[in-house]
Amino acid sequence: MLFRRVRARCMKRILRTPLRVIEFRNLTLSALQCSLLATRPHPLHVTFQDCEFEGCGWAFVEALEKRTSSFGSLTFKGHIDLASDELERLFQVNCIEHLNLPCLDYNGKVSILPLAAPVDHLKYDLYADPDIMEGIFQSLNIVAKKLDVVIRNSGLDFPTEYAGLPDCVLQEMISAVMANCSLNVLDLSTKYNKDLQWDSHIGALFKSVADHTGLKSVKVNVYNEAFGPDFYHLRELLSHNRQIVVTDENGNLYSDGYLIDRLYFLNRLYQGSTDLLVDPSSERSSLVAIALLQSAMYDFPCTGLLLSHHTDVLCELFQCAPLSDIIESVSPSDSLWVNDQKRRRRL
Structure with a gap:
């Protein structure tokens, strides 16, 4: 029996699962089933893996557009059977908290729209064609507070030889960091890519993020020499911003053994003192x-x-x-x- 023939009463029972975690695999859902799914009064954690939707998913998207409470989490795996118009509408609804997407089979605007989706957490595997994306990225407004994005490029002329991290990459990253006032942890520890070397950029990086009001931790893998003579760059950062700590990927503090330890002690006292004033x-x-x-x-x-x-x-x-x-x-x-x-x- 085809799943789309499951009646509304049975579908409602399925959606009453106590865990409210539902995964559909290789199924075809009717318009009525999609509407019931999108209009449940409680938040759900829904995953579609290689599923098809009658009418290219218009009923599902339309119901989400009318929803005023949180839908919860929505994950797509494999092929997404939604027309480009329905995808555009989906990426504009305001009720999804967590959106998880595979690489979309679309180029240009549609593949970029998830980055502007009004969600709290976005996980997305993005294929980016530089010739198409260059102008789009400049006008993009990223809304998600938490981003987990992998950007892929299949160009044959992509450089594979070792090269230092360009200054332009550093400046773009700093711009993104300073624009995100809610950022607490800046993780540059390159756990999965040991070829990225931050040593020569530490001074510029610390100087740029010193005024960030929300940043609490910077993770980076560098040699002690990267901090300058007598750990000058690190001392300047810790003296200017008493909320920040700098560690390697394992959480070990960088220190010269005395002056830096002394600054950390003073900063911990500062944090405890200001906490007493706040509360x-x-x-x-x-x-x-x-x-x-x-x-x-x-x-x-x-x-x-x-x-x-x-x-x-x-x-x-x-x-x-x-x-x-x-x-x-x-x-x-x-x-x-x-x-x-x-x-x-x-x-």
């Missing part, structure tokens, strides 16, 4: 006081950083003559130091 707790005064008398003691940069963020706490401490609450929370040696400071203040 202040009832124990903020005690936490700041303990930090001043322990990790930041005898350390002018750390003390200055804490006091610049928590001046009000300093005022509270001066107004509080007995510091017994603070002294009880520190070590005996620190307590002696505090008592000595109290005696000096009375004198």
Whole structure:
């Protein structure tokens, strides 16, 4: 029996699966089945593998266009039996969260449209003909917050000999990074392509991303010499942006053993201090006081950083003559130091 002859009642039962994960393989779906699938009230995770749609999928796309709640995840594997017009409409609907596409059997505009689809996560295998795509890419507005795109080129004259990473590639990548304010991790570790060498571009890269407000981590595989004399480029980055860490592909921090470690310590203190300001707790005064008398003691940069963020706490401490609450929370040696400071203040 052909699957498209399955009646609506049976189709609804199939779509009530508790896991809401459905995969159709080598089936032909009727217009009614497509409409039922696209109008389920709850989000689904749907995969079509080499499936066919009656009417080239117009019923499925039309139902998605009218949908106001999230459809969920939509994945195509193998051949996509949708006409180019229906594909264009599909890539404009606003209800798909995760869209997963194979390489499309279309050239030019249609194959580029998925990159502009209003989805949260796009995974796409793209064939790009340079002669066709050059003008299209310049006007492209990429909407997805998370991109997983493989770009393929079948040109016979594509260079295969080793060559350094061109400056133009670096500049385009930097433009994309700075345009994505939500980017947290920039992974250039070239895990699957060891031929990409970033060493000569580290200085320019760090200088360009230093002002990124969302970036937390840069992963890159380079030699220590790439950071310049005395790790100059890395020191400049960490001093300018206290939110960023730089690691290799395995998550190991790059460091010279002292100055860089010192910057990371200061930056961790900075992050913890600013977190207290964003979400202040009832124990903020005690936490700041303990930090001043322990990790930041005898350390002018750390003390200055804490006091610049928590001046009000300093005022509270001066107004509080007995510091017994603070002294009880520190070590005996620190307590002696505090008592000595109290005696000096009375004198």
